[in-house]
Amino acid sequence: MLKVKSGDLDKLSLLFKRYGKSLYGFYFRFTRNAELSEDLVQDVFERVLKYRHTFRGDGKFVTWLYHLARNVLADHIKKAKRAGITTDIDEKQEVLADLTVPGEAKQKEEHLLLMEMALDQLSHDKKELLLMSKLQGVKYKDIAEMHNCTEANVKVRVFRAINDLREVFLKLQAKGINI
Amino acid sequence: MNSERYEELILDYLTGNLDEVQQQEFETLVATGAIPAAELEATQAAYQAFHTLPDPEPGPGLDAKFNQLLATEKQKVMPSGPAFSWGDLWQQLNIFLSPAKFAYTLVIFFTGFLVAWLAFSPKQRQQQQDPDVKMLATELSQMKQVLFTTLIDQPLAVDRLQAVNISQEMTNADSRVIDALFNSLNNDPNVNVRLAAVEALKNHTSKPEVRAGLILSISKQDSPMVQIALADLMQALQEKEAVPQLKQLLQDESTNELVKDKIKESINVLI
Structure with missing residues (x-):
């Protein structure tokens, strides 16, 4: 640079x-x-x-x-x-259904789509945090710098966001959303 | 506070960032049930699922838009003509204040004189005009020469750049001009002037000494843009003699990767 x-x-x-x-x-x-x-x-x-x-x-x-x-x-x-x-979440769900996902077993495909939907339902901050942590080359230390907090703080927040994601995912699965 | 500490540990475990001490602590916590195994598994599954979500594939638009952006920016910074776009006004001001302006004005004046002479010359045009026009044309060419030599030594890069550009308009390839161009190519501190010198020297590549000089210049350059320009020129000229110099540059560690790619391409074309 x-x-x-x-x-x-x-x-x-x-x-x-x-x-x-x-x-x-x-x-x-x-x-x-x-x-x-x-x-x-x-x-x-x-x-x-x-x-x-x-x-x-x-x-x-x-x-x-x-x-x-x-x-x-x-x-x-x-x-x-x-x-x-x-x-609108509903709008996004429509778009999601068109997502091209590497074609494997239908179940896995559904699994992934549900995950994406769950991700969409998270609050903006949690979603941003998770996606940042997924970005290439980013460490928690970096995220901490960007958010002006401690690394420990970031880790705790990511942990909680992951669990929130899981909860939403399970809810969606339970609802039996048809893809 | 405790739970936060556990959460931190679990995340470090999931990202594989536990050091030995932490690893021990973690295993103990799990073994004693302080961190419930079932919950750990669930979080782990969610974490892995999230991190293995495939990245959305961009279409060709992504690269295309970036290339467009880069090209536009490069144009702004490295224009093909003598004018710098964002500094247009600034440059005009420079020319206005430049000490070489006077010499330049003389050239314009002379050209105007030539035109006026042609327009208002006496009745016996056919016989008298040709030698007169020739004389004026010669004088104009000489003026350009003077202008070139004046501008090429100016402290402002803008003036030196103009000098190089003027040299392209000169019809007779004076050896002094060529020497001066090589001097600019090899020694001018401003990269734009050096690049313009490469351009100007393209007009003289029919001369073997010019080609030799250009080949020698390859190893003297450290600006990637000039290196690429020279490699390009050698490629266009099918100048096989350049290959050793190009190879040397290729082996040099400090050479930019993009330049190396260009050189490899050129060498392949030449061999």
Whole structure:
């Protein structure tokens, strides 16, 4: 990243290759919209370029990147709220059914879809936290830095989020949701 | 507080981050039932399920949008012409204040003079005009030469860049100009000037000494963009003599990965 800062813009491609897909997945799980997710990823890298002069190089690039990513997400949500766009769960469930999942046993497929649905039902903060922890190259220490809390705190929150996820999953399973 | 401590431990266990001491502590807690095994299993299952969720696959749009973004940004920073886009106004100001402006103005004046002469010259045009035009054209060319030599030594990169660009307009490839271009290529502190020098020297590659000079320049460059530009040029010229120098650059550890890829490509084309 320091090379990008000093003008070697092509280096950014390497960073994009490394983190782009992961970021896309992150946004997709919030928006369930491929095009929008692509745009959001582009926004992030736009900001990386725009603010490259502010990258001090004393911290990890990944932390800085995901910090920007969180801001992009937050800004998008604010905009969506203002525009009155619904974040209706039912709508999202429809989209979910179209998700292409690596074709294996139907049961496993259902399992995965239920998991995704459960994820969608979590609160924004819990969902964000879990998805952040899933992102490539992110450690709990990094998340702690981003949230301005202790690493221990992050771990506890992740633990609780995982359990919440499990509970929702079981509820959905019990309801016998038809995919 | 206790439960939080357990939760932390469990998560560390799940992520495989327990050190020996913690591992012991953890095993004891599970054995004694302080951490119920059933709950642990359930959390573990959920954790693993979550972390093995396949990542959504992006379409081609993702890469395409990024490449577009990068290309736009590069254009802003590294324009093909002598003007820098965000610094357009700034550069205009520079030219205005530049000491070489006067020389440049003379060139414009002379061109205007030439046009006026052609427009308002006396009746015996056919016979008198040709030698006069030739004379003026020569003078114009000489002025460009003067301008080049003046600008090439200026402290502002913008002026040096203009000098290099002017050299491309010169019809006669003066050896002094070529020497000056090589000097810029190998020694100018500004990467844009060096890149422009590569461009300018392209016009003279029919001369063997120019090609030799370009080959020698390869190992002198440490800017990736210039390295790539030179590799590209060698490839286009089918200049096999460049291969040893290119190989040397390839072996150099400090060479940028993208440059190495480009060099490999060029070498493959040349061999």
